[in-house]
Amino acid sequence: MFETVALGRRCGDKEYAELAPQLRMRLFEAQRQCRERGIPLLIIIAGIDGSGRGSVVNLLSEWMDSKFVRNHVFWMETDEERERPDDWRYWRCLPAEGRTGVFVGGWYGPSLRLFCCGEIKEHEFCARMHHWRGLEASLADSGMALAKIWLHLDKKTHDRRLKKRLQNREVHHFTPYDKKTAENYEGLAGAASKAITLTDRADAPWIIVDAADANYRNLAVARAVIGAVERTVAARDAKAARVRLEEDGAADDITREGVISTLEAIDLSAGADHAAYKKELAELQSELRELTYRAYRKGISSTLVFEGWDAAGKGGAIRRLLAGVDARISQVIPVSAPSDEERAHHYLWRFWRHVPRAGFVTVYDRSWYGRVLVERVERLTPREDWSRAYAEINLFEAQLTARGNILLKFWLHISPDEQLRRFREREEIPWKQYKITAEDWRNREKWPEYMCAADEMFLRTSTAYAPWNVIAAEDKKFARLSVLRACRDALRTALHRPRKALRH
Amino acid sequence: MFETVALGRRCGDKEYAELAPQLRMRLFEAQRQCRERGIPLLIIIAGIDGSGRGSVVNLLSEWMDSKFVRNHVFWMETDEERERPDDWRYWRCLPAEGRTGVFVGGWYGPSLRLFCCGEIKEHEFCARMHHWRGLEASLADSGMALAKIWLHLDKKTHDRRLKKRLQNREVHHFTPYDKKTAENYEGLAGAASKAITLTDRADAPWIIVDAADANYRNLAVARAVIGAVERTVAARDAKAARVRLEEDGAADDITREGVISTLEAIDLSAGADHAAYKKELAELQSELRELTYRAYRKGISSTLVFEGWDAAGKGGAIRRLLAGVDARISQVIPVSAPSDEERAHHYLWRFWRHVPRAGFVTVYDRSWYGRVLVERVERLTPREDWSRAYAEINLFEAQLTARGNILLKFWLHISPDEQLRRFREREEIPWKQYKITAEDWRNREKWPEYMCAADEMFLRTSTAYAPWNVIAAEDKKFARLSVLRACRDALRTALHRPRKALRH
Incomplete structure (x- = not known):
């Protein structure tokens, strides 16, 4: 040539x-x-x-x-x-x-x-x-x-x-x-x-x-x-x-009446008994501590993604999870509005910034899925851009899971009624008041749109290497145990896989 | 205890x-x-x-x-x-x-x-x-x-x-x-x-x-x-x-009439002959190429700082210098307004961000000295803060020069008349027009204050490990050769010092 x-x-x-x-x-x-x-x-x-x-x-x-x-x-x-x-x-x-x-x-x-x-x-x-x-x-x-x-x-x-x-x-x-x-x-x-x-x-x-x-x-x-x-x-x-042309056309109606979604099929009745919960939680935390140390030594990194409704208990689940992990090898990246430097880059750049080193654990409290959830529902991003994100995210996640690294994606699911109860509770407890804002109430009104966006997200981004874990979170204890169990299982599996250590 | x-x-x-x-x-x-x-x-x-x-x-x-x-x-x-x-x-x-x-x-x-x-x-x-x-x-x-x-x-x-x-x-x-x-x-x-x-x-x-x-x-x-x-x-x-109390007091008059400054003592008459310039420049560039490769292999980093009057020829000198250095091991950090993330940190943080790795060359086009020059003269920073900066800068530079690394600080000096001539020239040449702004003209009016601030800076930050090089830049060619010679000499000295390699 x-x-x-x-x-x-x-x-x-x-x-x-x-x-x-x-x-x-x-x-x-x-x-x-x-x-x-x-x-x-x-x-x-x-x-x-x-x-x-x-x-x-x-x-x-x-x-x-x-x-x-x-x-x-x-x-x-x-x-x-x-x-x-x-x-x-x-x-x-x-x-x-x-x-x-x-x-x-x-x-x-x-x-x-x-x-x-x-x-x-x-x-x-x-x-x-x-x-x-x-x-x-x-x-x-x-x-x-x-x-x-x-x-x-x-x-x-x-x-x-x-x-x-x-x-x-x-x-x-x-x-x-x-x-x-x-x-x-x-x-x-x-x-x-x-x-x-x-x-x-x-x-x-x-x-x-x-x-x-x-x-x-x-x-x-x-x-x-x-x-x-x-x-x-x-x-x-x-x-x-x-x-502009697209905007002139019919409004993009995101809900589809009558379709049964992944989320509607979730059984929210599961609960956990308090005494049994305390015991299993302690066991899981202690096991996770041990497993994450072993993963550290083998150089297997973990990326954990938490999505779900407002007040679904993401923060609480993350805290219980990390209580079992050495703070020296783990970090939480809470995802809210990007900084100026982040806004000036490709939307995945800000997540690449925090990708864990070999053996480390990064927990994203909300994540790159904001692109196809809030940015889609709130029409912050044109269809052309968010609709491309599914493929981009799959490519990104393929890289995260290469070489036997762990990627777990959790959606914590609750019913609208339970959310309402928790919102009210937050308004009453002094140190929880900061957690509830007018935006939460606004988001709540768009429940059906979010439901639909989440459905499409599950459909398009559940891959063999990074499937979604939809967790019934109506009962917080049950949800926490489910999350910790999933992490434990993923770590066990990854540790059993024969694999050359990356770190010395 | x-x-x-x-x-x-x-x-x-x-x-x-x-x-x-x-x-x-x-x-x-x-x-x-x-x-x-x-x-x-x-x-x-x-x-x-x-x-x-x-x-x-x-x-x-x-x-x-x-x-x-x-x-x-x-x-x-x-x-x-x-x-x-x-x-x-x-x-x-x-x-x-x-x-x-x-x-x-x-x-x-x-x-x-x-x-x-x-x-x-x-x-x-x-x-x-x-x-x-x-x-x-x-x-x-x-x-x-x-x-x-x-x-x-x-x-x-x-x-x-x-x-x-x-x-x-x-x-x-x-x-x-x-x-x-x-x-x-x-x-x-x-x-x-x-x-x-x-x-x-x-x-x-x-x-x-x-x-x-x-x-x-x-x-x-x-x-x-x-x-x-x-x-x-x-x-x-x-x-x-x-x-507030300080501001209520007498205005901080920065100029001191009658004092002979470091800069006034500089002989600006030195010049370089065109043919000799071209020959020596090529020789110096080729030597610098070789010396920076050797420094790279020995893990000796170089930090080069350029300060001086507007239009003193910093950019030109840097270009001639780096023409002799492999672009793969050098970078220029032009220092202007900080980004939001930078502004939200200690003022040295943005310079620490770009500190060179072992063997690499970082050139700062303007630098941390802005704190005691423009920020002082323009009263962007209270006296309390900029007057502390001399000691902070000395500590910072001590770290940069530890383990035999190179730090060179250049002040390119010209006369006010020459600056005027260059400003006018810039206004006439199409691709130089962007370089001249109203701010340049405003800065020019504060020449005596800058002179005085520079004097105090030379006095307080010329250390044994990082002295200032004041370069007569009335003749651009002479200035460029002086800069390149100083870099060559510093590299030669550093390379002759016995020293354990940091990199493999």
Whole structure:
């Protein structure tokens, strides 16, 4: 695929002196548009060894307003990265709205090096590309501008440059694969060709640049970035028009009369006897303490998600659960309104921030499911965005459960009558008053809509690796025991699975 | 010192049932005050093994609004932590305004364990305590509420509990020192006694709690936290009154006529010949490339700070400098208005965020010196706060330069006439127009005040480990060469120093 690229495109110094200032202005203008419209801009600079990736990064810093540009490179995984799902290292560096992130090599770098050196097989390489393709689609859908640039060199130029750099001792290797990759032109070009074919799509296309001539390369890179921004701006405008159109149409009636939902089928009559409860709770807590220590030593992380009606007892269940877990290896992330930094990122970014390390336990008190519950019901997010979230969430959860890690999702279910009783009780107990607000009463009125949204959520996000646990919570004690039992069972199962420890 | 504590204070269940709800309400109220007044609350829970630190953490989560509480524990350093100055791991976890951070063991944990096990000598232990004392003073001064709680047990109770926990296999060790510490009651009590004596001061006092009885312990902890918040609120009010008083007084005239400043003594006539410049620049860049690679391999990090007049050429100098450094190991942090998350922390927090890992290069384009320059001159910060900053900055920089790391601070100096010339030039060149704003013109009018603030800054923050480099920048080429030469020299010196590699 690179044959047509390596035609030796050039740009003379005189012509460059004329064109460069214009492109510089346009690039600057594109960045200003990103700032004004809150578009995050991600530039991936990949390429053949010696093609000038570093110079291009420097050029971008020079031509753009560097205050809003950050460069990132991914080659040595830190232990904080190694102990989390693979994508964590990229998510933590994604640019916020109006900001520019330059990823040198991007997520392609590590895979290309490994494949080129024969460390991973073709089917794994293809699976990885498929995965990146999915991530890029999700980022583009969320409104990010993506410029993926491959700097190419023909073999002759590559070999000449490599020889010269070796003579000048200018070749430096940050990973064990760098040297092998640099010397294996055919292998890298082949891998790149495959990667580009598999991940070249309309919303995040590759731009392949002949990098033999620095002038031509610089202009082409600037044009590629400008193009990515313009494409994103156009897509945003089109989307805004679509959303307006949708709003003009019939209101999206979320309830479906007569359909029996998952939640309606739940038997809420189950209860627990007080004495038996106290005894079993203590046993479960003590067992959980032991099991979480063992999971810690084996490097198995646990992610626990709590959703459910207001006053369903999420907080109480979490407290009883964590009473049995060492506070040093567990944390609760209560999810309410995002901070400014969080709001300026993809909606999953704020959850990626808190993903547990190997062996640790993170409890989300409410979670990413807000996207398809409150954001849907309250119409805070257009249908186009929340309806995409089911697939995005499934991908995210697949990563959380990779390598034998635990993910448990609980929905605590109560009847509207029980909720009313608890709301009233909260209004009466001094230290519970803060828990009850006008919003709770408002949410309560939308019970049928939430029911329906929850149903669709169960349907679309109950996966083999992360099924939903709907817990009858009309009786708090019964619910707590159910939650603790589910955690215990999940830990037992995970601990019995043979598995290499990640941590030492 | 613990003799009087271990008097077996108790609280009967009946009394507890009466007192607990009241204290719970007061604790909740204290937290609300923190939210309303933007006070960060840091709770350090340290104590003897088996004294119930975990239970206390759970209790606090239960009694406070856990949405705003985060627990942290520091025992295994990650490699991202190990490669940065010692305090980085604590700074990254400090609570923001209105938030509560619970540090289990706090910064005392690791030192206590090491000293108790004989791994560090008394003088090092004392030095560490002195250091924490300084950090706590700085945090308290910045308006943080600090509750430092030591949970104590008499030897008999400790031994009985340890025996029981060992029988139940309830003792878990996260560091190699945990077991030794647990079994060395006398050693830990002695170390704690010393630590408490050295770090007990009015703005961050220790509360020592007899933890033998859980009821009594819980009430005492709640009281300690409430006390810390009340103390901080009172201090804030007193400070606000002082600041008002100060403002009523004579305006703080910052310029001192007739004094010859550091900057006035700079010879601005130096220049560089174009051809010689191009040649030396290329040589320096190539040498810097090589030197930074070697520093990377040796794990020596570089922190470069650029300050100076508007239009003095900071950006240009940084670009020339980084043109010689691999973009994969360097980053520029342009410092302008802080984000919301940054604004809600101690003013040094945002700089700690970007401190380089071992071997990496971080360039700050403007820096923490804004505190004593723009914030002082523009009166954005009360005198009380910026005048404290000199000492805080010196402490911060001492950490940056520990273990042989490089810190270089540049002030690019130009004359007012040259600045005017450059401002006008910027207004004429299309892609430089964005660089010139009304603010630049306003700043220009305050030249004498900035001069004076800069003078005091040079005086108070030029340390042996981090001196200021004042660079004559009237001629851009001369300035750039000076900057690059200074970096080269610093790298050469650091590389010649014998030093154990931190990275592998």
